[in-house]
Amino acid sequence: MSSAVAAEHPATGKEEPDVDENEIEDGEEDHNGAANGDAKKKKKKKKPKKKKLEQSDPPRIGLSKFYPDGIYPEGELQPYKDDNTWRITSEEKRYEERMINEDPEATYQNIRRAAQVHRLVRKHARKYIRPGMTMTEIVENIEDGTRALVEENGLESGVGFPTGVNLNNCAAHYTPNAGDTRVLQQGDVLKVDFGVHVKGRILDSAFTMTFDHTYDKLLEAVKAATDTGVREAGIDVRLGELAGAIQETMESYEVEVGGKVYPVKPIETLSGHSISPYEIHGGKSGKSVMLVKNDDQTKMEEGEYFAIETFGSTGRGRTIESGDCSHYARVYDAPHVPLRLTSAKSLLKTINKNFGTLPFCRRYLDRIGESKYLLALNHLVSQGVVQDYPPLYDQPGSMTAHFEHTILLRPTVKEVVSRGEDY
Known part of the structure; x- marks a missing residue:
């Protein structure tokens, strides 16, 4: 698998300050014994460490976060x-x-x-x-x-x-x-x-x-x-x-x-x-x-x-x-035909909105709240508006x-x- 380029975010927690070896603290003396009170220097701070974002297990973090x-x-x-x-x-x-x-x-x-x-x-x-x-x-x-x-x-x-x-x-x-x-x-x-x-x-x-x-x-x-x-x-x-x-x-x-x-x-x-x-x-x-x-x-x-x-x-x-049958898809160039079942008209609107011409299955209809749809679905198939794809066996x-x-x-x-x- 191609390795992911990880995004980064700041880690939490305090970091110890980084002090340059040549800095002299307030009140300390240099090699000549002179106090350095007037030449006060600021301590340098380390930048916070950054932690790589890692994918969860099972994978559930959106890919755009990594790219x-x-x-x-x-x-x-x-x-x-x-x-x-x-x-x-x-x-x-x-x-x-x-x-x-x-x-x-x-x-x-x-x-x-x-x-x-x-x-x-x-x-x-x-x-x-x-x-x-x-x-x-x-x-x-x-x-x-x-x-x-x-x-x-x-x-x-x-x-x-x-x-x-x-x-x-x-x-x-x-x-x-x-x-x-x-x-x-x-x-x-x-x-x-x-x-x-x-x-x-x-x-x-x-x-x-x-x-x-x-x-x-x-x-x-x-x-x-x-x-x-x-x-x-x-x-x-x-x-x-x-x-x-x-x-x-x-x-x-x-x-x-x-x-x-x-x-x-x-x-x-x-x-x-x-x-x-x-x-x-x-x-x-x-x-x-x-x-x-x-x-x-x-x-x-x-x-x-x-x-x-x-x-x-x-x-x-x-x-x-x-x-x-479990697999279905709306026919991309289906002829316009009158649908005698109101439920079939309603189901077709649902299919167009949620799937367009992408294939779908009965579980997907269940998932979006459809119920008692088999009669309407079979009517769409019989009218050539939806194609069914039954399982194929040797x-x-x-x-x-x-x-x-x-x-x-x-x-x-x-x-x-x-x-x-x-x-």
């Missing part, structure tokens, strides 16, 4: 390859970056602030998450930390999307609803996927945890595939070819469980994606980074943000929707893993903004 100048740590910088190596020394491209960072809406400091929050919250999460905890305890701890560190402020800054805590053959889009008592078990494979946003710039990053060594190779395969995707991504890279590189890395691994060997398969029904302001999947012009080679000739472009994420499985490598008995980074294709260099010491 009062608003300058947050850069992510990992990777040079572009092949025909784009010139960019790193181009004066024109450097000028473009300076102009971007002078624009309060476009500045890279927003995504970097979100990334530093993510690093601190996940560092703590990886220490405290243990078998025996409920899924609700896990997500609430992560979300409480996120809200505190990013200094949640309406749609200006806050949680980027519901915290996914996907177990075993569930690959994505599960977060507990109210009353869910599911408990993390010793043999579970847990995918933790959470987001942070600052002024709509969403940091999307995920990791996988296990509590024994059975599925170490599965995690290794998926982490390596994500790192391949990050390394091969860049300006003018074709998405279909990038998917092929990810697939090749993933499929070079296998996992032995109970004496049986399973190939690690990329989950072909899931993908990485571009990210636009307040649009986790890039909005109308969104791009997808599939995990299996395909003929997509679409290119990545300068200035774009991408979530490079890969999912691997010991099962079929395909998912189906199953179970109670076949029973299989295990899935997930790693993800957010990258920024700057004019001069590729920045892996979510990179930390952990992954």
Whole structure:
């Protein structure tokens, strides 16, 4: 993790005065025996010692206290390859970056602030998450930390999307609803996927945890595939070819469980994606980074943000929707349709005010005081105003893993903004 630049504040308590060796006190004599009463000198005082501000445990002190100048740590910088190596020394491209960072809406400091929050919250999460905890305890701890560190402020800054805590053959889009008592078990494979946003710039990053060594190779395969995707991504890279590189890395691994060997398969029904302001999947012009080679000739472009994420499985490598839905998002370009339920109209106003087009879950509606909203919510879904995202499962008995980074294709260099010491 990038080290924080600590802010400082004065310590309390009295300090002993500092007296210069050459000073002579009132009434004392110098070497010639002369009194120095007329040449009275003031004693010098030490400046009060200053104490570094330290983050609490669990982390709950707003990040701006540690970065009062608003300058947050850069992510990992990777040079572009092949025909784009010139960019790193181009004066024109450097000028473009300076102009971007002078624009309060476009500045890279927003995504970097979100990334530093993510690093601190996940560092703590990886220490405290243990078998025996409920899924609700896990997500609430992560979300409480996120809200505190990013200094949640309406749609200006806050949680980027519901915290996914996907177990075993569930690959994505599960977060507990109210009353869910599911408990993390010793043999579970847990995918933790959470987001942070600052002024709509969403940091999307995920990791996988296990509590024994059975599925170490599965995690290794998926982490390596994500790192391949990050390394091969860049300006003018074709998405279909990038998917092929990810697939090749993933499929070079296998996992032995109970004496049986399973190939690690990329989950072909899931993908990485571009990210636009307040649009986790890039909005109308969104791009997808599939995990299996395909003929997509679409290119990545300068200035774009991408979530490079890969999912691997010991099962079929395909998912189906199953179970109670928890994730939702207002459709960014939904047609204007008449809503016959008054409760649906009221709920839509609440969604627009509190989430805009950012994804939300039922727990978030509970948190802001909504109740008995399921009928209205389902009506918004049926009218195409809100999109539901049910949990996604591979076949029973299989295990899935997930790693993800957010990258920024700057004019001069590729920045892996979510990179930390952990992954």
